[in-house]
Amino acid sequence: MTGFNLSDLENIVAVRAKAAPEESWTAKLVAAGQRKAAKKLGEEAVETVIAAISEDRKNLVDESADLLYHLMVVLNIAAVPLQDVMDELARRTSQSGLEEKANRKTP
Numbered sequence: 001m002t003g004f005n006l007s008d009l010e011n012i013v014a015v016r017a018k019a020a021p022e023e024s025w026t027a028k029l030v031a032a033g034q035r036k037a038a039k040k041l042g043e044e045a046v047e048t049v050i051a052a053i054s055e056d057r058k059n060l061v062d063e064s065a066d067l068l069y070h071l072m073v074v075l076n077i078a079a080v081p082l083q084d085v086m087d088e089l090a091r092r093t094s095q096s097g098l099e100e101k102a103n104r105k106t107p
């Protein structure tokens, strides 16, 4: 265990987003724009799903890392701090997912 967490990754992404695109994948994605970064995030999500269904534990860890990294890039481009996501998750701890689903208002 390293103690490395998502907040550390968010900080790395914020720094590398300002690097030259020729020397940083993060900067290259940021320069390409949100559409491209989100597409990459979608690809990583699909690869994570495939790893989960394949019951390939090592691949699931690797693809999950790719997924979380690309999510951090997409949040950076959208100027959404990770803390906003964590606050939303914290807010949701007050009720179960099933409870929330049952109470959802239908349009």
Ligand SMILES: N=c1c2ncn([C@@H]3O[C@H](COP(=O)(O)OP(=O)(O)OP(=O)(O)O)[C@@H](O)[C@H]3O)c2ncn1[C@@H]1O[C@H](COP(=O)(O)O)[C@@H](O)[C@H]1O
Residues within 6 Å of the ligand: 012, 013, 016, 023, 024, 025, 026, 027, 065, 066, 069
């Ligand atoms: N965690 C990551 C990370 N995870 C994945 N990637 C890159 O994401 C890119 C896409 O990954 P893929 O495996 O999908 O590669 P691909 O070439 O698109 O593969 P195909 O599916 O197309 O075959 C690759 O270049 C990976 O290296 C990452 N790039 C950067 N980071 C972090 O960001 C830091 C800064 O990186 P740079 O911005 O590149 O300096 C790094 O030190 C890491 O901490």
